[in-house]
Amino acid sequence: MKLLKLTGFIFFLFFLTESLTLPTQPRDIENFNSTQKFIEDNIEYITIIAFAQYVQEATFEEMEKLVKDMVEYKDRCMADKTLPECSKLPNNVLQEKICAMEGLPQKHNFSHCCSKVDAQRRLCFFYNKKSDVGFLPPFPTLDPEEKCQAYESNRESLLNHFLYEVARRNPFVFAPTLLTVAVHFEEVAKSCCEEQNKVNCLQTRSKVMNHICSKQDSISSKIKECCEKKIPERGQCIINSNKDDRPKDLSLREGKFTDSENVCQERDADPDTFFAKFTFEYSRRHPDLSIPELLRIVQIYKDLLRNCCNTENPPGCYRYAEDKFNETTEKSLKMVQQECKHFQNLGKDGLKYHYLIRLTKIAPQLSTEELVSLGEKMVTAFTTCCTLSEEFACVDNLADLVFGELCGVNENRTINPAVDHCCKTNFAFRRPCFESLKADKTYVPPPFSQDLFTFHADMCQSQNEELQRKTDRFLVNLVKLKHELTDEELQSLFTNFANVVDKCCKAESPEVCFNEESPKIGN
Structure with a gap:
């Protein structure tokens, strides 16, 4: 099995996103071929990630059956792309095959998703993910000698197990991020298993934590509870612990x-x-x-x-x-203060719409779902950080991770020259580079389609979360279509849309109202 070659290592698995996001509308097709190639080259790993994230309770053996089925499907389509089944989106194929596994939907309580199709089924699987993974057993660990024996005897099996266990515990993490983690895991295993002292090498990202805990009184006053935890949880706890106060006798400059x-x-x-x-x-x-x-x-x-x-x-x-x-x-600091001021003035939804417009303008080549996901994560950073005393560090750290994920996508398929430049610039200056980007001038908007501005009565039946998703998608697609408009003009069009939805959902006949009002939104 060929493992995706990714440089760098994204250290924290923090933000929410749907894995295996593929184009679902004509305006997202421009990157379809490169996305297809990415999937073909990494079908086994992507299947493991997607299945483990969609059906977290599934066993490794059940996952292996699906991987085999997906590899056979890929081989058939590579041999003859004219087959009817090969015209489907890979994510749809994957979910169809998950639903077709005998007894699995009933066993793991997702049969309600299998009664849906296409976008509705994808959303159902997405909303079925559980962020609280307390129902899963503790992360399995092997001692260093066992790990190296497993690596040397069956490298693929060890990597598959590792990816399966990580993915099911991190159901919202973007697939390329998990592939990067797998690359890092393999690099460590390969390097340490060639060392004479394997135990010492593999137990080093452990020795550091033991040293910190043995010196906790002199190192930090805020890690006592972390050091009382078992080794698997200790490291993450220390990493996420509050920063220690600067010693009073330490001058500000050396x-x-x-x-x-x-x-x-x-x-x-x-x-x-x-x-x-x-x-x-x-x-x-x-x-x-x-x-x-x-x-x-x-x-x-x-x-x-x-x-x-x-x-x-x-x-x-x-x-x-x-x-x-x-x-x-x-x-x-001024940049962060200005961003938090945006949050205070605009509120959570207003800030999200601001970033959806901004991200879509600088990277319109991304799929609608990818842009919606990135916008949500950016807002998560500000809603998490802008009320904290450590506002600056928190915002700067978390917002940079969003751009890090954007660069992870760019590494697999170049988005546009400006994004590529920021991703290749010095890591420390990546975020300021992105903040200075304007709308991508190389982007050619898709042909105008009135379908974007056509709404139906089912809009009013949407639940809060589903309605919000439709609203976010509309805004992203609006920016893609009318890329040349200013932020203010786009906000005005979006406000028109919100007013039409509000008006028609209160009307006696929503469908008639939508037929009359929808065409006015894009004018």
């Missing part, structure tokens, strides 16, 4: 990096160690800063020294480093 006459010589002697020490000292003095902001500071310091150490008077040049650090932090 003079040896800006005041010493020998900074350039120390850097040249051992650059990696020198910048690692700088990162450590600056980070512990500024626990209020986000990870991306700290990385920006490090990069600014590197660039500053590269220039200063080539001048006649290096100390006189890098003496003003703190001013540069404060300048970039102030810039990042």
Whole structure:
């Protein structure tokens, strides 16, 4: 089995998204071929992820049967793409095959989804996912020797088990993100199993946590409860624990990096160690800063020294480093404050519509579902963070993860040149790069279709969540169609849509009302 080659590793499995999102309307078809190729190359892994996320209670053996069936389907279609079954969207095929597994829908209580078709069935499977996975057994663990024996004897089986267990516990994580985790898992297994001391290698991302807990009194006052947990849960708990307060006797700046006459010589002697020490000292003095902001500071310091150490008077040049650090932090802080002000002024729904417009303008080539999902995640970041005392670090960390996921998609299929540029820029400056992007000028909107502005009485019967999803999809498709309009003009059209829905759902005959009012929305 060929594992997808992805660079980098997305560390936290945080946000909500539907896996295996594929184009469902003509305006999303532009990336269809590249998406198809991605699926064909990774059909086994994608099937594992999708099945484990849709039917979390399913056994590994049940999953293996579906994988075999999907591989056979792929082989048939690769041999003859004219077969009627090969014209279907892969996600529809997958769900049809899940529903066709004898007794499975009844056994795992999703037969109500199997009575639906196409988009309605996809939504049903999506809403059937359970974020609270307390019903699943603890994550299975092997000791290092057993893990390496399993890897050496049957690499595919070990990776499949790992992906299955991770996916069913993270039902809303985007498939490429989980594939990245699998790549990282394999890299660690392959590297450590070749070491003479396998145990030591595999128990190191464990030794660190044990060391932290053995020194918890001097390291942090906020990890006591984490250190009382078992090893599998301990690491994640420590990672997610609140930041410790800065020691009262620790100055805000470490003079040896800006005041010493020998900074350039120390850097040249051992650059990696020198910048690692700088990162450590600056980070512990500024626990209020986000990870991306700290990385920006490090990069600014590197660039500053590269220039200063080539001048006649290096100390006189890098003496003003703190001013540069404060300048970039102030810039990042203002950006977050402005975003949180947006949240306070617009409210949760208003902010979501703002980001749906913005994300669709910078990446209109994405499918409607992908854009809706990214917009939801961005709003989750602000609703989670903008009321916290650590507002800046929280927003900067979580919003950067949304752009990280966007770049994960871009790595598999290039979205457009501007997005590609931001994704390839220095990680620390990725978010500022995205924030500065304007509407993609290379995008050619799809032909006008009145279908987008045609609504029916069933709009009024939609439940709150379903109605919200339809509303979000309408806004994204509106932006794709009328890409040249300003944000204000798009908001006006969207307001017209909301008013029509409100008016017609209160009318005596909603269908008649929609027939009369819907055509006016796009004018």
